[in-house]
Amino acid sequence: MTMRxxxxxFAIIFLGIGCKKKEHKLSSEVxxxxxxxxxxxxxxxxxxxxxxxxxxxxxxDLLILTSHKNPxxxxxSFDALIxxxxxxxxxxxxxxxxxxxxxxxxxxxxxxxxxxxxxxxLLSLHPNGSSRYRFTRKEFDxxxxxxx
Numbered sequence: 001m002t003m004r005x006x007x008x009x010f011a012i013i014f015l016g017i018g019c020k021k022k023e024h025k026l027s028s029e030v031x032x033x034x035x036x037x038x039x040x041x042x043x044x045x046x047x048x049x050x051x052x053x054x055x056x057x058x059x060x061d062l063l064i065l066t067s068h069k070n071p072x073x074x075x076x077s078f079d080a081l082i083x084x085x086x087x088x089x090x091x092x093x094x095x096x097x098x099x100x101x102x103x104x105x106x107x108x109x110x111x112x113x114x115x116x117x118x119x120x121x122l123l124s125l126h127p128n129g130s131s132r133y134r135f136t137r138k139e140f141d142x143x144x145x146x147x148x
Contacts, residue, residue: 024064029056034065037072054080059088066092071101071117078121082131089133093121097147118147 026034033052053076057065062084065077074096081089099117122144123129127137135143 024060026061026064027056030061030065033057034068034070034073037070037076050076050079053077054083059084059086062086063088063092066096071099071103074099074117075103075120079124082124082129085132087133089125089131090135093118093125096121122147 030053033049033056036049053062053065057077057080059081062077062081063086066074066081068074068077078089078092081092096118099121102116122140125131125134125140127134127140134140
C-alpha cells in the first residue's frame, strides 16, 4: 500500500470515531422524579408528578422516557412531548403500536381502568386535541378502528 492510501484509511477511521454520537443522559433531577413513580401507582392527569416532569425535562429527555419500563412514565412523557409541541409525537406513537400494557388513569377524579399505553397515546393525538401534530380525522378514525 502506498503511504497516501494508509493516511486516507487512518483519516477515515479517526473521523468515524470522532463522529460517534454521545449518549444522552438524564439529569439527576429528572432521574429522581422518574424514580418516584412506582409500577403500581395511578396516573393523575395534570397532577404534581406530571408538572414536575414537564418542568424538569427537555424534549430529548422525554423522548428517551417514552421507552421507560414503567407505563406511567411512558404516558407522562408522551403527554409532555405533546405539551412541548414536539415534532416527534406521531413517530413515538407508531413506535408504540404494540405497547398494550394496562394502567389506571385518573382524570378530573374519574378512574378510567383498562387503558393501555397505545390507546392513551392515540387519544392524545385526537383531531380535536391540543397537539399541533395531531392526526387528521381520517387518519385517527383508521387508526382507532384498527388498534382500539
